[in-house]
Amino acid sequence: MNYFTTVDETHLEAFRQVLGADFVLTTPENLAPYAHDETEDLHYLPSVVLKPGSTEQVSRVMEICSQYHLPVTPRGGGTGLSGGALPQHGGVLLSTERFNRILQIDERNLQVTTEPGVITEVLQDAVKERGLFYPPDPSSRGSCFIGGNIAENSGGPKAVKYGVVKDYVLNLEVVLPSGEVIWTGANVLKNSTGYNLTQLVVGSEGTLGIVTKIVLRLIPLPKNDLLMLVPFRSAENACAAVSAIFRAGYIPSALEFMERDALEWAVKYVDNSSVPIADDVQAHLLIEVDGNYPDLLMQEMEGIAGIVTEFDCGEILFADDSVQKASLWKLRRRVAEAVKANSVYKEEDTVVPRAELPVLLKGVKEIGARYGFHSVCYGHAGDGNLHVNIIKGHLTDEQWNGSLPKGIAEIFELVKSLGGTISGEHGIGLVQKPYMHIMFTDTSMHLMRQIKKAFDPTGILNPGKIFD
Amino acid sequence: MNYFTTVDETHLEAFRQVLGADFVLTTPENLAPYAHDETEDLHYLPSVVLKPGSTEQVSRVMEICSQYHLPVTPRGGGTGLSGGALPQHGGVLLSTERFNRILQIDERNLQVTTEPGVITEVLQDAVKERGLFYPPDPSSRGSCFIGGNIAENSGGPKAVKYGVVKDYVLNLEVVLPSGEVIWTGANVLKNSTGYNLTQLVVGSEGTLGIVTKIVLRLIPLPKNDLLMLVPFRSAENACAAVSAIFRAGYIPSALEFMERDALEWAVKYVDNSSVPIADDVQAHLLIEVDGNYPDLLMQEMEGIAGIVTEFDCGEILFADDSVQKASLWKLRRRVAEAVKANSVYKEEDTVVPRAELPVLLKGVKEIGARYGFHSVCYGHAGDGNLHVNIIKGHLTDEQWNGSLPKGIAEIFELVKSLGGTISGEHGIGLVQKPYMHIMFTDTSMHLMRQIKKAFDPTGILNPGKIFD
Structure with a gap:
């Protein structure tokens, strides 16, 4: 356990000397925006927000924090999904917002x-x-x-x-x-x-x-791209089509998977009625190819269309122009927000070798059935990266905080058994820490802690993240 | 300074217990092949060569070496160019040759x-x-x-x-x-x-x-490729053409640079007379494109040919068939051997941002002129990776061991000033250790040493490599 010094007027004055008073924030209304990011509904208030404007200033701030043993949490845009920028131990929040050149x-x-x-x-x-x-x-x-x-x-x-x-x-x-x-x-x-x-x-x-x-x-920069949206009657079939596309030698520039709920919620959320979803559709793939030769891209799209047809897909929507492309991408990019607007949720960032996606998806649903939770899955299927959004919905707080973590651990055990890992792109931060032991032995965790110690012997930088 | 235990009969018997006697080599004729790699003319004899056949055996060998504080040098194919596999401190040489599945x-x-x-x-x-x-x-x-x-x-x-x-x-x-x-x-x-x-x-x-x-x-696997050899009247022009090719949006699958001497020596060495080198030629680029569409590759080759023509090149040799392609690649791959056969030499593995190649090449020649050494340069120009072969030729041992390291340090200082580094792909090993301080501050070196300590607290694994 690491006991940090509480920020007091001496420290604040030192910070003001380095940064100027305008860039040392302490009032509650100034601190509030830095108490959360996009991770669930977590809130941790820092004691002070610092906004250095140069490497030299960051260096001097860190010297002061080292000297007084103050915890420092660095923060970028505050869009993190694992709580990495949350000042769990209070203290100094160091914002990089002035490093904008x-x-x-x-x-x-x-x-x-x-x-x-x-x-x-x-x-x-x-x-x-x-x-x-x-x-x-x-x-x-x-x-x-x-x-x-x-x-x-x-x-x-x-x-x-x-x-x-x-x-x-x-x-x-x-x-x-x-x-x-x-x-x-x-x-x-x-x-x-x-x-x-x-x-x-x-x-x-x-x-x-x-x-x-x-x-x-x-x-x-590739000069051209083409985009299509492919509906499937079975979500597992959609996942299976993903690896078939690669095995045929195609490398799409995007290959996104969305379960029915994900796309449907996004359509409602952005009020875009241009995408009809047939009753028997369970999932979609959004597939993009890019390159410099339009004729070749058309050939590739036709080749890929031939492959997905073998997986019992519905009518393929080819985006006709840049407006329709933008509209489809907007839907995909807003899925996370749409899910968030719908319910309290936890997002897991599973990743497996891509051919294992159907097994993962099936396993997630089975585990959900046993623990009584509904999940909405979507993500970067081409990479085997499936975002599993667990919806609180009607679950009680007891279920949500009590048995759910066991269900999540089961999902992660499955991911590991498939050769995958527990975060593909969101990080461990605060919220996935309890599951690190699933991926790493004590020996590996010890190595990571020793590396941390090499860089940060007194443990003041972003304490409580990745591991305790 | 790390004092290691000398390998004795107790240790050998422990190794034999783990590996069987056949895989514990101690006779001079068995040890000799493991005393050198492809780095200059360096020789270090190990006390024993071990050939484990499984992870479990490697693990038990390392337990024994840890227990007795024996130095262990791991070795692969022995083709290294920086001495990474040389048992500088004697002791155990651990060969991975049985891990061949x-x-x-x-x-x-x-x-x-x-x-x-x-x-x-x-x-x-x-x-x-x-x-x-x-x-x-x-x-x-x-x-x-x-x-x-x-x-x-x-x-x-x-x-x-x-x-x-x-x-x-x-x-x-x-x-x-x-x-x-x-x-x-x-x-x-x-x-x-x-x-x-x-x-x-x-x-x-x-x-x-x-x-x-x-x-x-x-x-x-890309289905097709095309290859051409382009002669230039100025080596600096050849280097300048390299970045022009990328700026035009082409990404060749290989873009190799060879100074006149490099190609000429290789032609002699492999006794291949199919490549005539005109008297006024100072350097060559070997350029390959690959992909799945032959027509496109031809277009790309024509586009690239148009670019190199602006840099005062001679007549371009397009490889007609797979035999000619193989013959050109063989020449390129044998340059290092050809240079080695010609003279004692030191090979530096410089790398810079690719547009800085002409500056680097010019600088190498200027430094060579000042220190009195001849160099033969070739390498992966598309990556900005220039192998500088310094030829001993008529230099005395005193010049070779005395002033040359200062010349090399000057080359590396130049490399650093251009945003580059002192090894692109050969590693630091034994021979580049004295120059690490050019790239890294004491702070960075300290971090690396602490990382080493996290993995290898007693310093038994490949001691004396990268840093002391």
Whole structure:
């Protein structure tokens, strides 16, 4: 157990000296927005919110926090789904919102150097203007920060063809808990120079250091894409079609799965009646291909359509134009919000080898039947990444807090037995901590704790996340 | 300084109990082949060579070595270029040569599970028979082991389009120095579950644990490729053409650079007279494109040919058939051997953002002129990865051992100033250790040492590699 110092006027004055009074927030109405993220209905109030504007300021803040043993929780856009940015121990919340500059788009080397507080979509649009592409696009891309994406190793629909955040991060400037500043690597595509500190920081959920500069690789922007929505009479068949598509040699740029409820709730939520859902439909696949040659894309779409037809699908909806494409993507991106608006829920971020998806889906439903919970499943099926939204609905608080965690553990045991893991892109944060032992032995957990100690010997940075 | 126990009869008997006498080698003629790898002319004799055949045996060997504080150097195919597999402190050499089974090719999930002692080309051929592709292909692929590739995070020509080893490793079974066995991750494409132990082990040069099982992702095998050899009158122009090709939106599946000497020596070495080299030619680019649509590939080749023409190139040689392609690739793959046959040499594995290649090449030549050494440069230009072979030629031993390291340090300082690093794919091992401080501050080096300590508290595993 780690006992932290309570933030007092001495500390606040030190922070004001470094940042200026405007960037040291302490009033309840200023603190309130930083007490929650998008994780369930959790709330933890920080003692103070700091808004540094430079690496140097972050470094000095960390020196002060080290000196006084104050807990520090770094925060990006606040869109996290595992509670990684929640100040569970109070203390200092360090917001990166002023780190909002794209520092350099290097068209010669297809790289971008950015600060962590840039909104992911803003970054994507900026490089797109130069004909370049940064693919990772979590559903929250309109409000999440690129720094948060790095903390969680985010994915999104495009990951199936283009990979996740870790596949684009070349180099990071990181402020350590001591206040020391390091660069983790170099701005190169290949690197065999010592341990991979870059990949250690990616996905470390703000527990090892505070990222203050980011170098990402970019790729040429594909010029065209095509999109189709395929209804299936059986959700397991939809999942089975997913791996058949890859086994036939196709690599779609997105391959999203939505159970009937997911799409239906989203249609209602965004008031979009353009997508009729037949009575016998149990699930949909949203399938995109992209590239530079429209004729080839059409061929690919036809090939994929031929495959899904073998899995008892209904009438395929081909998006005719960019308006219809945008409308279908909007539905997909709003599913999480739609589910949230419907009920209190818990979202599990399961991931398995993609051919195991039908087994996973069937298992989730069986476990749900035994524990009495309803689930709405959707996600990045091409990656084997299934978001299982467990709906509170009519469950009592006792059921919700008592037996449900056992049901979740059963889902995770199943995931593990299929070669998968308990988080594909949301992270462990606060809420998945109790399940880490399912994935990792004591030996592995000890290694992780020792790594944490190497970066953060006194445990002040984002305490209580990933492990206690 | 770490003082190790000398291997004696007690230890040998313990090893024989675990492995059987046949797999505990101690005679000088049995030890000799394990005293060197492909790094310069270095020799270090181990006290004993062990050949375990199972994870359990590796684990028991490590328990014994831990108990008695014996140094252990793991070794794959022995093709390393930085001395990572050399038993600098004597003691135990642990060969993975009996771990030579491909355990499962999972066509449903596009994955392969293999032991580390499988030769890379054998693995590639086995998955190719199923229409699958494992792209990383170091020049030594006919003799190197996949486990060694993971230790060094190897690359090779295909990395420019398909990435390096780290981009294919999903999960590793690792025996820790204590003898404990862990799996680093899961068999999935996305993973946000705790620290990325998988990527920490990749490229760690056998200093953190001994990899005993490997899960790799695969991709569908491209059906066609085209190859051309482009001569340039200026080596810097050849380098400049490289980034122009990418800026035009092309992503070749290989883009190799060879200075005149490199190709000329290779032609002589493999006695292949089919490639005439005009007198005014200073460098070549070997350019490959691959994909499933021959017409498109032809279009791409024409587009790329149009670009290189702007950089004052000579007559382009298009490979007509698979025989000519194989012949050109053979030349490229034998350059290193050809250089080695020509003179004692040191190979530096520089890597920079690709548009900086012309600056790097010019700088290498200037530094060479000042220190009086000749260099032959070639490498994976598409990745900005330039192998600088420094030829001993007429240099005295005094120059070779005295002033040359200062020249090398200058090259590495230049590399760093260009945003690059001192090893792209060969690793640090023994020979690049003195230059690590150029890339990393004391703070970063301290972090790496602490990580090493977390895995290997007593420092018995591959001592003296990466850092002292």
